[in-house]
Amino acid sequence: MVPGVTDSGLYTDHYELTMAQGYWLDGQAERHACFDYFFRKAPFQGTYALFTGLSDLLDCLTAWHFDDQACAHLGTLGFDPDFIAFLADFRFQGELFAPPEGEVVFAGMPVIRVEGNLVETQLIETLLLNLCNYASLIATKAARLRQAAGPRLLLDFGLRRAPGLGGLQASKAAVLGGMDATSNVLAAMRYGLVSSGTQAHAWIQAHDDELSAFRHYARRYPSQCILLLDTYDTLRSGLPNAIRVAHELAADGHRLQGVRLDSGDLAYLSKVTRRRLDEEGLDYVKILASNQLDEYLIHSLLEQGAPIDAFGVGTRLVTGQPDAVLDGVYKLCQIDERPCLKLSENPEKIILPGRKQVFRWYDGQGRFYADGIQLADEAPATRLTHPRDPERHVDLTGYRCEPLLRPVMAQGIRLEPVASAQTIAAYARDRLACLAPEHRRFDNPHPYKVGISTALLQLRQTCVNAQRARLVP
Amino acid sequence: MVPGVTDSGLYTDHYELTMAQGYWLDGQAERHACFDYFFRKAPFQGTYALFTGLSDLLDCLTAWHFDDQACAHLGTLGFDPDFIAFLADFRFQGELFAPPEGEVVFAGMPVIRVEGNLVETQLIETLLLNLCNYASLIATKAARLRQAAGPRLLLDFGLRRAPGLGGLQASKAAVLGGMDATSNVLAAMRYGLVSSGTQAHAWIQAHDDELSAFRHYARRYPSQCILLLDTYDTLRSGLPNAIRVAHELAADGHRLQGVRLDSGDLAYLSKVTRRRLDEEGLDYVKILASNQLDEYLIHSLLEQGAPIDAFGVGTRLVTGQPDAVLDGVYKLCQIDERPCLKLSENPEKIILPGRKQVFRWYDGQGRFYADGIQLADEAPATRLTHPRDPERHVDLTGYRCEPLLRPVMAQGIRLEPVASAQTIAAYARDRLACLAPEHRRFDNPHPYKVGISTALLQLRQTCVNAQRARLVP
Incomplete structure (x- = not known):
């Protein structure tokens, strides 16, 4: 529940208020x-x-009210003063x-x-x-992603492409539906979720070269280091540099946690990456894949034998593509x-x-x-x-x-x-x-x-x- | 800006904080x-x-901060105490x-x-x-709806199908992009938009019969009455009842404002409705259409000569279908x-x-x-x-x-x-x-x-x- 928004009696369609006033003035309210x-x-x-969405709904219904500002606003819209006075004391009691x-x-x-x-x-x-x-739309999408991914780690990366403030609800629903964690730190705090993330291309670009960038990150986060491979070239730059840093970490008694593939043919790249890592004795390094994934792509990657351990899913999760909507309705039945x-x-x-x-x-x-x-x-x-x-x-x-x-x-x-x-x-x-x-x-x-x-x-x-x-x- | 959400430094991806801490601890913050x-x-x-989205962004950046709860949460995630102390004083100054x-x-x-x-x-x-x-996605969609609808009235009816709290932003963006008004009363109050609406099927069902429902509504809102025709049957019930009520209103010196078509073949129904209204001397009664509309359907209806004066658009506006996303990115360039x-x-x-x-x-x-x-x-x-x-x-x-x-x-x-x-x-x-x-x-x-x-x-x-x-x- 977000104070000032979902606890506000004005977070509704205009016609609900028009109809409610009609019932109330006509003595049909009860x-x-x-x-x-x-x-x-x-x-x-x-x-x-x-x-x-049920828990959010119950919280909002408990708090839902028309505050002074809301009542004043309804006055400017021409609502009846007696009805506004009724709304000022309104609480859902159903x-x-x-x-x-x-x-x-x-x-x-x-x-x-x-x-x-x-x-x-x-x-x-x-x-x-x-x-x-x-x-419910987002939780259903997450459940489908889980079905495709099996026991592999599933991360919600969607906040940046989420529909504005809906991102808060998307991250929660995503975890309820089957994701293991979310990148959304606020949602994680509010709803008791696990938050996680790796690094952006900007981290690599901000350093003089990719190897320095990887080394700095590994030095700073030696036990939870996941390196992003595709800033310049996954196989000709990212992977060799990551392997070098993995060995440096190992010399200090640490294990590189993983590498992230974020573009290109993820099936091909994950296979080459796995093979090269294994040849280097780095079989413990996990492969995380991201980039416009959905349940079909994950299913296809795994069917092709892509040795991917974790998937980051963003856009197509939080927008509920391709449907983008659950067509729920609310109908009077008695x-x-x-x-x-x-x-x-x-x-x-x-x-x-x-x-x-x-x-x-x-x-x-x-x-x-x-x-x-x-x-x-x-x-x-x-x-x-x-x-x-x-x-x-x-x-x-x-x-x-x-x-x-x-x-x-x-x-x-x-x-x-x-x-x-x-x-x-x-x-x-x-x-x-x-x-x-x-x-x-x-x-x-x-x-x-x-x-x-x-x-x-x-x-x-x-x-x-x-x-x-x-x-x- | 929504306090507790978009002014929170935690409304971000986990990796932004990890990278920021890395820069800060490595002396690269400046x-x-x-x-x-x-x-x-x-x-x-x-x-x-x-x-x-710019005005919202500037407001949020001005207010963005890490409060005590946010700092405490970052402590539980293992962030460095000195970095958290830095965040406690953080303000965007770029x-x-x-x-x-x-x-x-x-x-x-x-x-x-x-x-x-x-x-x-x-x-x-x-x-x-x-x-x-x-x-930007929603404003662009609204601009396309406006292009299709020409000078006709365009109403945002999307809140019920909007992506949760994103509905607040959707209604604003919809009006910025070209809609005349929104059903979303809270967005209208917060952003100075016009809100409007008609009536739901429930209003009709709650009365003993459709004619009583129409009469009650017309008596209550004689100068702003739009009647919903399709609860039982648009042409065999809704329209004849609406015509009767229009005449009753006219006898009292009022004009029925409009009728709403919400299902069926809108091109056919609007033509029949217009003809029957005109035959009854009710040429001033407007026709409003809704039901899964988008710019293509509106264009097609008008191309078929559908005499529709106003369109209510919901789902396909606020979900930005079929794309559901604008793929904006944020990249380091220097x-x-x-x-x-x-x-x-x-x-x-x-x-x-x-x-x-x-x-x-x-x-x-x-x-x-x-x-x-x-x-x-x-x-x-x-x-x-x-x-x-x-x-x-x-x-x-x-x-x-x-x-x-x-x-x-x-x-x-x-x-x-x-x-x-x-x-x-x-x-x-x-x-x-x-x-x-x-x-x-x-x-x-x-x-x-x-x-x-x-x-x-x-x-x-x-x-x-x-x-x-x-x-x-």
């Missing part, structure tokens, strides 16, 4: 509303997203239901259910989407006791009405078998229906299940202690391991089964029919 | 360094970028040279020249890149009196050494004719050479020119008053109008001429030769 946060398509042509941060979630299912009065639940829409969409929905020409965009729960079924090996979206007061189903094909079912007999949406905030109070980044990252890793490889592969992954209960199917049809009956013929 | 900020490729397959915010800039040219001691100029690298890369560079297999990545100035030449109509990168102490050239083809020249005889890099900070003090967003946006608009249409068109734009002076060409060759002579044969 109506009970239920909104769902969900996304329609998993990012990166995959099947899943890693849900993150309820949130969500899986733990780091959970594996799927398209179409409610990821957060928000309940409260109509004003407060409407006002927080933009804040919730802003915090959860981006964090008002007072009335389930409601929005229609659409596109059947995939018809929303699921009513207060809902999501159950996850597990197979005998503890792997995820299917997720079911149900009405909140239903017992777990024994059979689920495909959301867009009522003829397709999945039978759940013999599988155990548990609910995914647990209360995480009640009366505006956070219900759980803050988990450490390490705890969330470990949870994410464990949960991803429960998702079968066919749902995680990069090329044409097999869709994971997400169904809806018969009661929800019927409710949706009833609501759709009722709305359609009102259309002009 | 050496004079000159860095260039530039980008290698214009975004969106265009020829230019709109330079923004010089920056840059064009005004809102300037049209091109690939390869120094956009900011930073001079100062080696420690301070190295430390600010990440901060500068983080602030300028993203803001240390003390020694110009320096980095070599590369890729000739486009060989950097330009030395302290440099950029001149811009104008033709008789005041249009940009060519930009020239020169050494800082040279008089304006009479002839420029293509940076990668020494046989190609541009003759400047008879053209007037002016320098682009002007001092904007000296001894760590900002040299100019803060300009309003409107002033910067107007400057950007005026400067874009000086760029010939062939350089601005979306499809295969003609490259703008950026050349280098003979002296710079020779210096680069001398530096390249000197470095290559040192390579292992």
Whole structure:
């Protein structure tokens, strides 16, 4: 939570305030509303997203308020003085239901259910989407990088290419999703992450020659020295100089930690580098690679047998390329006791009405078998229906299940202690391991089964029919 | 500037601190360094970028410091106590040279020249890149949207899909680049922007029926009512209900301001909507369109004759899709009196050494004719050479020119008053109008001429030769 920004009631879309004022002035403020946060398509042509941003969201909701400056600003915009006075005392006092941060979630299912009065639940829409969409996108990208890199070290180098202040959230989400460390020192301090880095070309250029630059760095950081090889020429300058410095370090009882390849053909260069290092008895020197990497390039490098021990990933991680967005939305699904929905020409965009729960079924090996979206007061189903094909079912007999949406905030109070980044990252890793490889592969992954209960199917049809009956013929 | 984040000395990459400590402990802190900020490729397959982020950068540099918590954190990371004591008193006291915010800039040219001691100029690298890369990307996208939309109203609706806190910077950059207003109320308050918005599907769903929802909204906001048509069915429900409410408003002496189309075929729907509104004597009701728009879709809609008066653009603006990144870098080009560079297999990545100035030449109509990168102490050239083809020249005889890099900070003090967003946006608009249409068109734009002076060409060759002579044969 960043004071003055994400704790500000003005960190929202103008229309949230216009609508909230409308409800409030019309005496509708105390109506009970239920909104769902969900996304329609998993990012990166995959099947899943890693849900993150929850802890930030809960912190921000706890602190969210309209200070004097905010109220004065709303006055200049013509908002009603009585409504502004109401906002001056406003605190979010609603309820949130969500899986733990780091959970594996799927398209179409409610990821957060928000309940409260109509004003407060409407006002927080933009804040919730802003915090959860981006964090979940980056964590999902990091999870894919981890899948490609296996046990190798993965470093987030993205702050310089990050979307401004979003870099703070990117680094955290990156570590929650699977990176080992980040270059972002502030994020590391705030969120208890490990920060790390090597050296820039400027260090080499600032010295009279590359060898002097390497020697100075090695003298200063003898036990954590990683030398950047490509300032002048990786094989004809950087590597020979690094080998010389490695021997000098060894003579003093130190070990050169690594070398970094930052341009050129990383598969070829890493193989030559490894061979020359090994010929020199420097088999302990690690090879770190960077330069416009993503999960596909890492996969390809390793498939080619590139002997790379660590990857630094920047731009394509923190921008979530190529998608650059998780399309999460926040939709009203019940008002007072009335389930409601929005229609659409596109059947995939018809929303699921009513207060809902999501159950996850597990197979005998503890792997995820299917997720079911149900009405909140239903017992777990024994059979689920495909959301867009009522003829397709999945039978759940013999599988155990548990609910995914647990209360995480009640009366505006956070219900759980803050988990450490390490705890969330470990949870994410464990949960991803429960998702079968066919749902995680990069090329044409097999869709994971997400169904809806018969009661929800019927409710949706009833609501759709009722709305359609009102259309002009 | 966001206290606790962008004024923190820890809002940087770990290696900046490691290198700075190395310089400082080695007695190199007081050496004079000159860095260039530039980008290698214009975004969106265009020829230019709109330079923004400068004002934020200057504010952050003025405030940038290492507080007690930051120093304590660096202690836990093993930084040297004397160096930490130095950082506790650190203030950036260097010089920056840059064009005004809102300037049209091109690939390869120094956009900011930073001079100062080696420690301070190295430390600010990440901060500068983080602030300028993203803001310039979004402003450039907004300029392209403006080009497509012509005089029509353009609204930034992106906060919900913005990259977390980066949404604050996105909204500002969007308006600097050409949007008329933003939905982001906090950004509007902080930066003096106009905020605006319409209504969400939830407003419609929360009422018993669409007509009641429209009526309530119109009663509450009779002079600024824009009705969202697609909750149930644009033509069979939204539009007939909106027409009815428009007549009711008219009976009370008000005019319905507009209707919003948010799904479906916007070209078709806008034509039908316009015709039916006009048939009802509601020719004053504006049509606003939104839903995954970008400059290409807006161009296509208008080419099809879609009678749309205003566009709301969200995701593809604030994520800078499809690029999602401006690849700006920060490279050391001179240390003390020694110009320096980095070599590369890729000739486009060989950097330009030395302290440099950029001149811009104008033709008789005041249009940009060519930009020239020169050494800082040279008089304006009479002839420029293509940076990668020494046989190609541009003759400047008879053209007037002016320098682009002007001092904007000296001894760590900002040299100019803060300009309003409107002033910067107007400057950007005026400067874009000086760029010939062939350089601005979306499809295969003609490259703008950026050349280098003979002296710079020779210096680069001398530096390249000197470095290559040192390579292992």
